Amino acid sequence: MSEKIKYFLERLSWVDIMVWLFGLAILVIAVIGVIGSIHNAYYTKEQWMDFVVFGISQGGVYALIALGYTLVYGILFMINFAHGDIFMAGAFTGYFLAAKLNQYGIYNSHPIISLLLIMLLAMVTSVVVALITERVAYRPLRKAPRLVPLITAIGASFTIEYTFRGLYGSGVEAYPDMKIFVGKTSVFGLRILKVHLLVIILSILLMAGLYAYVQYTKAGKAMRAVAEDKDVASLMGVDVDRVIVNTFILGAALAGIAGVLYALIFKQVHFFMGFIPGIKAFTAAVVGGIGNVPGAMLGGFILGIFEALGPGLILEGLGIPASYQLKDVIAFTLLVLVLIFRPTGLMGERLSEEKV
Amino acid sequence: MKKRWFILIAVVLLVAVVLAACGKSSYKCEDPYGCVNVAPGQPIKIGAALVLSGPNESLGVDSLGGVEIAVDDFTAANKDWLAKGKHSIQVVKEDSQCSAEGGQTAAQKLAADKSIVGVIGTNCSSAGEPASKILSDAHIPMISPSNTAPSLTAPKTHAECYLRTAHNDKVQGKAVAEFAYKVLGARTMATIHDGSPYAEQLQQVACDVFTQLGGKCVAQEAINVGDTDMRPVLTKIAATHPDVLYYPIFIQEGALITQQAKEVPGLEKTVLMGSDGMISPDFIKAAGKAAEGMYLSGPAAVNNEEFNKKYEAKYGQEPPSAFHLHAYDATMMLLDAIKKVAVVDKDGTIHIPRKALCQALFSTKNFKGLTGTLTCNQYGDCADPKININKIINGKYVPVWPKK
Numbered sequence: 001m002s003e004k005i006k007y008f009l010e011r012l013s014w015v016d017i018m019v020w021l022f023g024l025a026i027l028v029i030a031v032i033g034v035i036g037s038i039h040n041a042y043y044t045k046e047q048w049m050d051f052v053v054f055g056i057s058q059g060g061v062y063a064l065i066a067l068g069y070t071l072v073y074g075i076l077f078m079i080n081f082a083h084g085d086i087f088m089a090g091a092f093t094g095y096f097l098a099a100k101l102n103q104y105g106i107y108n109s110h111p112i113i114s115l116l117l118i119m120l121l122a123m124v125t126s127v128v129v130a131l132i133t134e135r136v137a138y139r140p141l142r143k144a145p146r147l148v149p150l151i152t153a154i155g156a157s158f159t160i161e162y163t164f165r166g167l168y169g170s171g172v173e174a175y176p177d178m179k180i181f182v183g184k185t186s187v188f189g190l191r192i193l194k195v196h197l198l199v200i201i202l203s204i205l206l207m208a209g210l211y212a213y214v215q216y217t218k219a220g221k222a223m224r225a226v227a228e229d230k231d232v233a234s235l236m237g238v239d240v241d242r243v244i245v246n247t248f249i250l251g252a253a254l255a256g257i258a259g260v261l262y263a264l265i266f267k268q269v270h271f272f273m274g275f276i277p278g279i280k281a282f283t284a285a286v287v288g289g290i291g292n293v294p295g296a297m298l299g300g301f302i303l304g305i306f307e308a309l310g311p312g313l314i315l316e317g318l319g320i321p322a323s324y325q326l327k328d329v330i331a332f333t334l335l336v337l338v339l340i341f342r343p344t345g346l347m348g349e350r351l352s353e354e355k356v
Numbered sequence: 357m358k359k360r361w362f363i364l365i366a367v368v369l370l371v372a373v374v375l376a377a378c379g380k381s382s383y384k385c386e387d388p389y390g391c392v393n394v395a396p397g398q399p400i401k402i403g404a405a406l407v408l409s410g411p412n413e414s415l416g417v418d419s420l421g422g423v424e425i426a427v428d429d430f431t432a433a434n435k436d437w438l439a440k441g442k443h444s445i446q447v448v449k450e451d452s453q454c455s456a457e458g459g460q461t462a463a464q465k466l467a468a469d470k471s472i473v474g475v476i477g478t479n480c481s482s483a484g485e486p487a488s489k490i491l492s493d494a495h496i497p498m499i500s501p502s503n504t505a506p507s508l509t510a511p512k513t514h515a516e517c518y519l520r521t522a523h524n525d526k527v528q529g530k531a532v533a534e535f536a537y538k539v540l541g542a543r544t545m546a547t548i549h550d551g552s553p554y555a556e557q558l559q560q561v562a563c564d565v566f567t568q569l570g571g572k573c574v575a576q577e578a579i580n581v582g583d584t585d586m587r588p589v590l591t592k593i594a595a596t597h598p599d600v601l602y603y604p605i606f607i608q609e610g611a612l613i614t615q616q617a618k619e620v621p622g623l624e625k626t627v628l629m630g631s632d633g634m635i636s637p638d639f640i641k642a643a644g645k646a647a648e649g650m651y652l653s654g655p656a657a658v659n660n661e662e663f664n665k666k667y668e669a670k671y672g673q674e675p676p677s678a679f680h681l682h683a684y685d686a687t688m689m690l691l692d693a694i695k696k697v698a699v700v701d702k703d704g705t706i707h708i709p710r711k712a713l714c715q716a717l718f719s720t721k722n723f724k725g726l727t728g729t730l731t732c733n734q735y736g737d738c739a740d741p742k743i744n745i746n747k748i749i750n751g752k753y754v755p756v757w758p759k760k
């Protein structure tokens with residue numbers, strides 16, 4: 001044990017110490033903020049619970065998108081920056097079906113069927129866009145250095161955004177209200193919007209399904225095999241290209257559903273809507289440990305809750321006015337802290353040492 | 357040997373051309389900022405830096421219509437003046453977006469083109485701040501049809517050759533506060549801004565006047581452009597139970613607040629108010645039924661039958677926002693000033709001295725425009741500011757105050 005400590009101290013550099021001190025300082029400030037807020041007692045208990053519920057539902061959407069980042073990263077070690085726009089493609093296309101169904105009154109007379117149809121359309125659109133992106137932008141670069149697909153991913157992102165701008169225009173469209181999801185309900189004494197409840201339940205179900213798929217099916221096994229070592233997996237008879245395509249399909253389908261859920265909560269869709277959720281979901285994936293499926297889910301929920309609670313709980317306690325403007329600061333500070341204290345993410349793979 | 361002959365001939369030709377040019381032009385530019393020379397057959401170019409894409413596109417489409425119709429009207433009325441050198445008027449469009457970066461890019465592109473005489477734009481004050489500085493540095497006058505932030509024409513911060521035909525928000529903020537206090541009977545107000553100069557300054561003016569009247573500003577919050585989840589900030593505001601919630605921001609975030617405010621407990625009785633940044637059918641479309649009954653302040657001069665007819669004939673739709681008449685007036689003011697200071701040469705070349713143009717604009721007095729009678733002060737405020745409060749009834753903006 002003492003040898004380990006000695007080894008640890010030898011490797012400790014000034015930079016590490018400074019970075020840790022910086023991280024600790026942020027934590028101390030955060031704790032002061034929390035104490036200040038609790039002391040202020042500005043919000044009631046119900047309002048705190050509201051914040052948590054807002055955070056969980058937002059987090060559910062982040063988590064669904066984050067899964068797409070994490071799945072692709074786990075297998076290809078590349079960050080698919082076009083993923084946010086794949087999410088947009090589904091949500092935006094779904095809008096047109098929603099508007100048509102609403103026009104004929106089916107939207108509110110058969111809400112569950114309409115919702116399923118919209119989700120199906122959104123999934124299919126997202127999957128098609130993702131497959132085209134994979135075929136055109138990523139597959140030819142499979143053997144290229146890792147920076148190259150990253151750049152093409154950014155290019156793909158712009159291409160998708162502006163293609164959809166050309167297709168659907170640059171205006172903001174709004175999903176119609178689905179009557180059965182308007183209003184509040186209460187679960188375990190928590191007041192919660194019906195839309196939020198739907199989003200939370202659906203996202204948790206989907207994540208559980210995905211986890212089961214990856215862990216317990218043959219295709220999931222192949223996926224994990226490719227993630228661990230592409231070459232060896234292909235020697236064992238795994239069709240690597242097909243597994244990669246499968247991964248993109250899975251990620252895109254989840255993004256498509258996430259797009260519809262997002263649109264149910266926030267109503268508005270436009271061609272640029274994927275950018276910020278994309279960045280946030282990427283942050284969530286990194287916080288949870290990129291490449292790790294349960295990590296992405298955890299990261300999404302944690303990020304959502306932090307964003308919703310942070311301004312009220314931390315910033316206001318520090319006496320910062322108009323604190324909600326700094327919501328993103330909370331999200332990215334969380335990222336910085338995680339990267340300082342756990343560079344591989346909260347549930348990040350501890351494989352690296354074993355691999356070496 | 358041949359080569360030398362060639363050079364000699366070239367030199368002779370060059371001298372001849374220079375002499376010929378001197379002989380032809382009787383005009384010598386003495387303006388300290390230089391002149392724009394428009395050769396015969398060339399168009400007189402004016403820039404239009406407006407929001408031409410994104411969620412606030414309707415603001416730009418609206419103004420651009422005003423600019424283009426003004427150009428048509430001016431061309432029709434000044435045929436003889438333009439015919440001498442076979443000139444026309446060309447509108448160079450740039451997308452200034454609704455952001456500082458957009459304004460900067462558009463202004464730099466326009467400033468780089470030395471043949472641009474003046475610029476109409478921008479729509480958003482956030483774009484106007486950098487654009488006004490860049491264009492003034494390039495000695496290009498800029499007239500905005502819809503920048504309303506007070507700082508743009510404040511004595512200390514205004515740009516040298518920046519003017520506007522839109523109202524100053526000192527007027528609009530006051531109208532909002534008075535309406536809320538006197539007509540709605542509100543005593544507490546909460547505001548939300550998005551960090552843009554327009555929203556931040558407007559809500560501040562409204563709050564200040566509201567406080568002077570005897571009311572209380574119970575919360576001044578802010579969000580980011582691009583935020584979607586407004587429920588946390590609304591929950592915070594709900595804790596103060598304001599009578600009025602005023603958020604003078606733009607279409608996308610404004611629509612989200614409008615929708616989500618209905619779902620936050622504690623805001624059921626709060627009256628929602630916004631301003632001219634959200635006057636657009638796109639806002640109604642995005643906010644849906646939640647917008648019903650909301651109040652929005654905006655310029656009173658919106659409907660002009662003759663203009664609307666021209667607009668519909670040209671674009672097949674009604675003007676989508678509130679500043680098309682301001683854009684028309686701004687363009688007319690600019691073109692009139694150009695005509696006033698321009699010198700037409702014998703061969704038809706039009707010389708436009710830049711400093712004189714700027715001075716001519718600032719000395720605009722009793723200009724009969726579609727928005728009223730415009731007189732510019734030394735800081736660039738030209739508007740004849742009249743503010744209406746509109747209520748959204750059945751998806752339409754209906755003026756409800758001041759009563760006629």
